[in-house]
Amino acid sequence: MKAITQLFLGTILTLTITSCGTKEAEKPEKERINSADLYEAEKPAYDPAAINPDAAVVAITIVADGNTMAEMKFDQKEIKVKSGTTVQLTLKNNSTDASMPHNWVLVHDGTAERVATAGIEAGKDKNYVPSTKDVLTATIMTGPGETAVITFPAPPAGKYQFVCTYPGHWSIMNGVFIVE
Numbered sequence: 726m727k728a729i730t731q732l733f734l735g736t737i738l739t740l741t742i743t744s745c746g747t748k749e750a751e752k753p754e755k756e757r758i759n760s761a762d763l764y765e766a767e768k769p770a771y772d773p774a775a776i777n778p779d780a781a782v783v784a785i786t787i788v789a790d791g792n793t794m795a796e797m798k799f800d801q802k803e804i805k806v807k808s809g810t811t812v813q814l815t816l817k818n819n820s821t822d823a824s825m826p827h828n829w830v831l832v833h834d835g836t837a838e839r840v841a842t843a844g845i846e847a848g849k850d851k852n853y854v855p856s857t858k859d860v861l862t863a864t865i866m867t868g869p870g871e872t873a874v875i876t877f878p879a880p881p882a883g884k885y886q887f888v889c890t891y892p893g894h895w896s897i898m899n900g901v902f903i904v905e
C-alpha cells in the first residue's frame with residue numbers, strides 16, 4: 726500500500742511539473758514577460774507638454790551674445806534645476822548682427838553635435854531642429870534683439886546638454902543642463 730501511495734504521489738508531481746512547463750510556452754506571445762517590454766516600461770518617453778500644474782516654476786534667463794562667430798556665446802555654460810519643477814526658460818538674443826540667429830535646444834547628454842548636424846539637414850523651416858529622440862525640447866530660432874520663452878517640465882534627474890543648432894554654432898554655443 727505504501728508503495729502504491731508513493732507511486733501515486735510521484736505521478737501527481739510529474740503531472741504538475743509537466744503542466745507548469747507547458748503552460749508558459751502555450752501563452753500567446755504578448756502575454757509572456759519580455760525584457761524589451763520591461764525596458765520600455767521603465768523608460769517612458771519624455772513629454773515636454775506634460776506640465777504638472779502643482780509643480781514649482783523655476784525661471785531661467787539665458788543670454789546669447791556677440792556679433793561674430795568668434796564673439797558669439799551663451800552667458801552660461803551650466804544650468805541646474807531640481808527634478809519635479811517646471812522650467813520657464815527665456816532665451817534673449819542680444820546680438821545686433823543679422824548673421825546671429827540663435828535657438829536653445831535641450832538634448833540628451835553626448836548628442837549635441839549629432840543633433841546640430843542633423844539640424845542642418847532639417848533646415849530653416851524647422852528652425853534647424855531635427856525630429857529625433859535626442860531632442861527633449863527647443864525654442865524657436867531668435868533673430869538679433871529677439872526673445873523666446875518656453876515652459877517645460879524638468880526631465881528625469883540626470884545630465885543633459887543644451888545647444889544652439891544654427892549651422893556652425895553648436896561647438897561654441899553649448900552647455901550642460903543638470904537635473905538634480
Ligand SMILES: [Cu+2]
Nearest residue numbers: 827889891894
Ligand atoms: Cu547660435
